[in-house]
Amino acid sequence: MAVFPYDIHATDGRARTGTLRTMRGDIQTPAFMPVGTAATVKGVYMDHVRQAGADIILGNTYHLMLRPGAERIARLGGLHKFCGWDGPMLTDSGGFQVWSLSKLRKMSEEGVEFRSHIDGSKHMLSPERSMEIQAELLGADICMQFDECTPFPATPDQARASMELSLRWGARSLAAFGDRPDQTLFAIVQGSTYADLRAESAQRSIEAGGYGGYAIGGLAVGEGHEMMCSVLDVTTPHLPADRPRYLMGVGKPIDLVEAVYRGVDMFDCVIPTRSGRHGQVWTDTGPYNIRKAEFAEDDSPLDPAIDCPASQNYSKAYVHHLIRSGEMLGQMILSRHNIAYFEDLMRRIRTEITSGTYDRFVSDFRAAWA
Incomplete structure (x- = not known):
């Protein structure tokens, strides 16, 4: 797969600025990605999103696979054409949404079987299906590995089991993603609030090879601002300096300022x-x-x-x-x-x-x- 060039321009402590160069344009970092859950940044025209200074937006795999359907979007030319955004686009894996549907899902090694919150229809989302939707059907520039969002609070044993599952699903995501010269795949580091697990998750994801960036998952799930900062303190030092670091689902302006201070480059909320x-x-x-x-x-x-x-x-x-x-x-x-x-x-x-x-x-x- 492509590993998009990432040029670091300046550093100040652990904070840094850079340019992530994708096939659809450059992303200046630190970057905030407006969320286009259902192929729309709610209530805002795409040209207004661009005028505001956004280089990249985020699409939601779970919602788009249910409505209007990933295959339909593919038939209509892909997500960029469908929603009228010609810049870079990142899609999440769907893992967070199915994690949140605790009463509508059944998780196994294969993936997550769940019922649609729209009409009750049954679906299976696996690492392989997530890659097919993100890369093939939606055509995202940056795709995310399929993972389990570790709940908070979690015991050390629960956090380890969740982290191990995400690592196994990450390996399957890499294999399914394959050789895509115009697209890249990010790993997701889990481990809840445990420094040793965060370090291990980061190291094993790096050793897997092939990832174009590294996301920090399992935060903004109830742990609070101070704990989030503490987890970042023990996580970002283990991530490669030459790859973008993405804090998923965060957050308030003070969260962004503090996370950049700790070496994070990309955000969505x-x-x-x-x-x-x-x-x-x-x-x-x-x-x-x-x-x-x-x-x-x-x-x-x-x-x-x-x-x-x-x-x-x-x-x-x-x-x-x-x-x-x-x-x-x-x-x-x-x-x-x-x-x-x-x-x-x-x-x-x-x-x-x-x-x-x-x-x-x-x-x-x-x-x-x-």
């Missing part, structure tokens, strides 16, 4: 658009709720510091009215602003690392967040 649908506006000091009465006659923009029409061209009073009235335009404005804010945060992080001032930036951000 549904927070920008999910928050937008619920009236939350993200800023450096956390989110504020536009539904509150205090904004009913506030004529100031959502955030004049963000270079985005949604952030600058609509007053808080107007968006307050839209959200309180149930108008979809309000949700669209907030979702577009939130994505622009997250992408602007990544741009500022890259600038601070390049300038050698990231320590100060992190210190100021922590203070503002507090």
